[in-house]
Amino acid sequence: MRLTHVAHLRLPFGPLLSHDLTVSAPGDALPVSFDQARHVGLGDRPGSWMALAMRLPSPVPRDDLAAAWEAVVAGHGTLRSTFVPGEDGAVRLHQVEVEDGGWTEHDVLPGQPMNAAVRDVLDAGCRPFGRPSHRFCVIETADGPSLVVAADHAHVDMWSMLVIARDLLIALDQVRSGQRPVPPQVPSFAEHTRALQEMPPAPDEVRRRWAEVIEHGGGAMPRFPLPLGDPAPQPERVVIRDVLDLQSLADFSARAGHEGVSTLALAVASMTAVTRELAGTALRAVFPVHSRHEERWHDSVGWFITNSVLESDDASPQACSAAVREAIRLGSWPLADLMEPWGGMPEAPGMFAVSWLDMRRLPVRIDTAGLDAQYVSANIETDGVMLWFIIDDSGVHLRCRYPDTLEARRSVGTWLDALVARMRDLAAG
Known part of the structure; x- marks a missing residue:
């Protein structure tokens, strides 16, 4: 799988939508990893995200895509957390509750390439202090949707993007077969951060x-x-x-x-x-x-x-x-x-x-x-x-x-x- 850049990304033309989830106010505090603190400590900004794009071979109802994405978010703790700036300058991470949201259709300006329109959506939403700081975007075409899943880097790495894509496809297969998608049962990244903090000194x-x-x-x-x-x-x-x-x-x-x-x-x-x-x-x-x-x-x-x-x-x-x-x-x-x-x-x-x-x-x-x-x-x-x-x-x-x-x-x-x-x-x- 190639690593490309949003300026080089080739996307079909069609309605551009994102499924926007409803997120609660920050709840319980979670530990912040060393690299998260470095990344988020640079402040809220565009261009701090990672994404994965893929195309499905046939049309899929929006409700099915939404149900699959919600299952992915429900299964991974870091996608249900948000950073907030602390009064002392340190960043804080808090758990949030995520509920069903709705679809937003985004404008594609005359003459604007599709990759530029997607970039604008991700720059606006996938930011260090976003709530949430991830987006699920869909470009609808007669041949099937192109999907772009993205999150601020504080919550994902390249391996994680592959996990998200796999879990989304599994959940979508479950929805298509008439089942309610089952969120993955895996430990959260916050647990990993705690485990590192408990390691003995080097x-x-x-x-x-x-x-x-x-x-x-x-x-x-x-x-x-x-x-x-x-x-x-x-x-x-x-x-x-x-x-x-x-x-x-x-x-x-x-x-x-x-x-x-x-x-x-x-x-x-x-x-x-x-x-x-x-x-x-x-x-x-x-x-x-x-x-x-x-x-x-x-x-x-x-x-x-x-x-x-x-x-x-x-x-x-x-x-x-x-x-x-x-x-x-x-x-x-x-x-x-x-x-x-x-x-x-x-x-x-x-x-x-x-x-x-x-x-x-x-x-x-x-x-x-x-x-x-x-x-x-x-x-x-x-x-x-x-x-x-x-x-x-x-x-x-x-x-x-x-x-x-x-x-x-x-x-x-x-x-x-x-x-x-x-x-x-x-x-x-």
């Missing part, structure tokens, strides 16, 4: 390593090693590249197997070599890792992603494999305690992050090809570089977001070209 060795990592970054998380121009946030430039087709992916993985490492480790070796060649330095990048360490979290919805750091100075596949293992180890401990010496995660303009998602290994699957399913990201301004690798049954794709300056176009474009060429060369043998 070992001293992990604390020392984190201190070294941040010192290597000049007191901050890693930054892209080539010039990006003006350090202030800029309109983003988003590029999507097909890196390896299915056969080339098989060849690349076989090469990794011959080296005794994972496909990810061989990709890290490629990035390490390219960074050394172009920037004369080691590869250093923020490296998101998931915290669904126990099977009980596999079907839950929430922000089960935390940040680690990947440091790789040796481009040998074996050394890169060790670097990946260390990054996963550093990201296996709650960050709130680890980041306390710096008053939170220390960031600086130009932060560089690399994310790796192998869809084939996830325990949650839908017919992404048959549904034309796509991950969709929002439009933002940025001062850093974020690279996503998506691996699925069609090959390897990447999406990269960076500030749209002339310097960043040259730097990031050259780095990406070299990386793609190197990975293809390794696949070709």
